[in-house]
Structure formats: structure tokens, C-alpha cells
Amino acid sequence: MKKIYIVLLVVLLFNFKNFDRTSATTEEEVKEMVSFLASDDLKGRNTGTLEITEAAKYIEDKFKSYGIKPYFEGYQDEFPIDSLKGFNVVGVLEGNDPKLKDEYVILGAHYDHIGYGKKVDQDSIANGANDNASGSAAVLAMAKHFAKEKTNKRSIMFVLFSAEEMGLLGSGHLAKRLKEENFNLYTMLNFEMIGVPFTGRDYDVFVTGYDLSNVAEKLNNYNGSKFVGFSEIAKKYGLFRASDNYPFYQEFKLPCHTLSSCDLTNYNFYHKVGDEAQLMDYKYMASIINKMMPVIETVCNTPSQEIKMN
Structure with a gap:
């Protein structure tokens, strides 16, 4: 058993040491994506x-430029x-x-938002930078890598989901469709509101449904x-139960969780017109995404399925 742990440690160290920094996402790339999705021109998506x-189309064009193929016909x-x-x-x-x-490992985030909110200083567009252009940018960055x-x-x-704000309708639809097709899901990781960091905590992001599986332990x-x-x-x-991981958990009863750095204690503009791109911490976002990439690589490459329900 001791030899197995030593081999695993060597593999993990190799992954991190050999993580290609030339394919790491930059603050500028993340800012460009969030700024487009959360622009006034898109009127809250x-x-x-x-x-929307x-x-x-912006997301599709990104996928095409990266060489990501469509899963369905389109x-x-x-x-x-x-x-x-x-x-x-x-x-x-x-x-x-x-x-x-x-x-399959699913990496997801919702790209829709609520459109308009209560007017403040003549501004009524709820731009949805943190919620959830930030998570969308993370998924796109990982797709590129x-x-x-x-x-x-x-x-x-x-997957970039729509109609999350209407009650997880997009993820609910896709989860059922994939289940009916006997989709071989290993785990689903959803990214939600990662645009601002916590203060005074000893971790970068929290995971929803922490006690339901060993996902936090394994990712750490x-x-x-x-x-x-x-x-x-x-x-x-x-x-x-409040984000796009939940319909996949309901259908597959497998580890399906959301990762986030905002539990509404550290950001005052949830579903408000003040959720603007200029408030995002892009250095932090890039750091989170780049930390996650070798972690996701390990999730994809372990010989057996190590992430399990408790």
C-alpha cells in the first residue's frame, strides 16, 4: 500500500511540474471573456x-477556434x-x-443571467459578471488548455448552460437527455461565481454538497x-440544489458538485445591476483556473474512478 501512495505522489508531482505554462490562462484572456459576456451590449443575457x-455564438466560436468539437450534431x-x-x-x-x-467528465457553467434589474443611477442592466460570466470564462479557458x-x-x-436563472432548465434538459442515452458519466464539476476571492478563509473555493462525496478530499x-x-x-x-450540478446528481446519483468562491458573504451585487466586469479580480480568477487545470487532468487520468459518493 505504501508503494502505491508513493507512485501516486510521484505522478501528481510530475503533473504539476510539467504543467505547460504556455497554455496557462492569463488575466488578460479571462478579462476579455468576462468583459464581453458581461457587457452592456448583451443586456444581461x-x-x-x-x-443571449x-x-x-461567441462561445461556439471559441470552441471552434480551440478545436473543441460539438457533442451533438451541432x-x-x-x-x-x-x-x-x-x-x-x-x-x-x-x-x-x-x-x-x-x-466522461463534465465541466459546466451557466452563461445566462436575469437581463434587467432594479435601476440604480440610470443603469438597469444586470450584467452578471460574477454570476456567471466568471464561471463561463473558466470553462472556456479549460477547454482551450x-x-x-x-x-x-x-x-x-x-457545457455552457442556459436558463439556469429560470430554474436550472438547461441543465435539467441535458441531464435527462444524456441519461436516456446511457451516457457514461464519471463526475460533473460546475463553476459558479469565481470572480471574487474570499478573505479570512484557509481555502480558495468551496464545494457544494461537501459531505455527499469525497470530491473535496480528492481535489485537494x-x-x-x-x-x-x-x-x-x-x-x-x-x-x-441551487446550481447546474443538481440535475445531474438527480439523474445519475454520482458526484456532481459546484465550485465557487462566493457564498454571498463576500459580494454585494448578486442579481443586481452592480455585478459589473470591472469589479472582478482577474488575477485571482486566472490563479484559480490555472490551479484547477492539473487537478482536472488528474481527475481525467486516474486508472480507476477515485471520486465516489459517501
């Missing part, structure tokens, strides 16, 4: 609007919302292992430090 269609996974249409944007990067490539490096043995699905082991922690606020308000 409400589902069913022309502006523009946001979706990138758009369409679903009805009464008289409206919503669509997730779904890309995939096939794993490089003949057997493990049949298992893995498409370039192709170091993933398991396949990775990259893969990182080599206490990267992921527990939020009392998240547990108190049931945030595990």
Missing part, C-alpha cells in the same frame, strides 16, 4: 433574447421554454485512452494543498 444568442442543445427557445452550448474533447475515453495539450485520458464534455489531494473547503453558508442555504 436573459434566456430567449437576441443578446450572441453570447452563444453545438446547440435546444429545449423549449413555453413560447421561447433555450439552448445549451455543448462541446467535447475525446480522451486519448482506448478504454477510459468511454468515461485541454484542446491544446490533449492530456486527458477520459473524455471531457464542456490532486492539488497538493487545501484548495477546496467547506462553507457553512452554502450548507445552510442548500446551494447544492
